[in-house]
Amino acid sequence: MWAPRSNAKMVMPPLAHASDRSSPSYRRLRALGEQLGGGVNEIRSPTAGSNCGGEDAPAELLPIPGWPEGLPMYEFVDVPRFEPGDPAALEHVNEHGYAVISVLSLEECAIALSKFWRFIEAAGHGVRRDDPSSWTDEAWQASLPPTHAEPLWFVRGVPKVAKCWEGLLGTDELLVSFCGAPLNRNWSYNNQWRGGGGSFHVDRGAYYHPGLGVRIPYGLDDRDYIQGTVTLIDNGPHTGGNVVFPRSHKYFRYIAETYHRPMKEQHAYINSGSSLPAAMAAEPDLFGTPIMAKLKAGDAFVWDDRVIHGTCCGKVRPPNDASAPLFRAAVHVTMSPKSLAMDEALETRKLALEQGVSNGHPAHHPIPRRNFESAVSYFASGTKIPAPPLNTHQMSLVA
């Protein structure tokens, strides 16, 4: 029987898959893990003896706080995995709205994870990687790395990450978004950390308006960008993560015109607070069943900016051997062709780098001047973190 863990100091279990342990990559990773203070068991999902609801052991579904009434629970599904540059990846995005593309090695995941923990522990709020009792809400929130912290730039700067978007966008002249990094604690230590779900939305504006300042106006039938999240840890039905409605980009125009028309002139988003609940209640068959793709550490999960999506918590109890400190560690990465950015966008991106400001998902949209000043003062009063020294490749992604 699963039971909540005590807040005792963790004992890291061995990796579940014995066959993996004899492989050179496993031995290399274990050595790296020992050196970095983590290990393979922090990024590989435990499965042996698990009660987490894999194919071999269907598990009881837990209610998800905030889940829309009548909406089918998301399915945790196998999906194809592509290499960066494979044209089939873009075809999958075009047809299904999303794709999974392998961008980081396990070694790079372990290094990134170690950098996250080093940042969190150095923040000075008492959080320690091996002590769940130190992961209190207050200390945790105060310790999380902002957008220009070194671990995020490390992930953005891995060449295969840019190769991923190069293959999707057809250019190697790219800008990267200054987004955040979701880091979710292992909620088997504290049920309050599990979270909720159901805040489905589309991040892009439903309707283009000139104030956005992008070089090429987009319409309801156009994709403006391909957004994504790079995961450092295997996911599972217990971990939580990105949930999408496959093929929802294909009926984006219909939803916008049918349920969003009153807000047409306001650059309105199709979000959880307006159109989508009404549409889901009126036409549930249109949406179908949402999915969470099975991801391995190092995968980028990318999706068309018109795809309806949200972050949802795990839907089953964690496996008994889930002792890794984090259930989710990822970096939101969205890249745009540099050619789409106007001069204002390039200018404010350089300022954002210097002054520790985030810019949301579409990297080619300018941070409006009026918002930029308030963003600067916000970060300056809190945890303003200037970017670390960037290499040539990372700098090329700024402006």
Ligand SMILES: [Fe+2]
């Ligand atoms: Fe979003």
